[in-house]
Amino acid sequence: MIKMILKLLVEVLGKKLIKAGLEEELLRNQKYITAAKMIWNVVEENFRITETIEEKILSKADAFDQKLLAKFPELTQNDVTELRQAVAGEINEGKEVVLNQVDALKQLQDNNTKLAAENESLKDQLSKVQALVAAN
Template sequence: MEVLKSKKDAIEQSKFIQDHQQQIDTAKEVWGIVDENFRITQTLENAIQSKAQMFDELLLKKVPGLTQEELDYLRQTIAGEVNKGKEALKDDKVKQLQDQVVSQNQQIQELQSTNFSLTKKLNDIQSAVQTAAQ
């Protein structure tokens, strides 16, 4: 009897895991649809609200009966998974842009210094020419 009960428990747990994985896979599919739909947006706040709402609606069509808590959990799970590599890329890009700005500022300072020096030499030459012409 205990063997049957443990097998039943194992089957139920396996079914729960399969159902959960199927929900995650469906949520990923829905995320892709929503993400594609919102690539160009008018305002960020409206986009976030609309995107979450659209995700919930589409996921409920594919997996009826989910509670709002389950929808929120799945959305956050997928968002975390999709966005986990984006922060590192964003940080690298920001660092790269900062380095470019520093380099360009140095070049600007060098050009300004050269410009000042050349302007001074030009003024000196013009003064010398005017003095010689008099």
């Protein structure tokens, strides 16, 4: 009976150690993600104005990788890449909505311009018809 109780106790303690290890890993990852977000914001601020989009993206990725590796040298390049993708995905999540709104606004402005030109054309035709009717 004591042997069975000891087995169960060892099993429970083993599971608690595994759980504690997982919690520590999650907290450590959260620390990495928080630091990665702060570094992303710093890099974003440094690269507001660049010549081309390609240069901007490559430079940002390189700068982000260098800064994150400097802060956490224990990370591998694969870890840094995963963190960069996670942070970029989270930060860029709301940007698609804004871009869609910008596209919709641009379309409305184009339609407004076309309608204004059509309105002017119709007014011109109306004035010609009125002048013709007045002459008769």
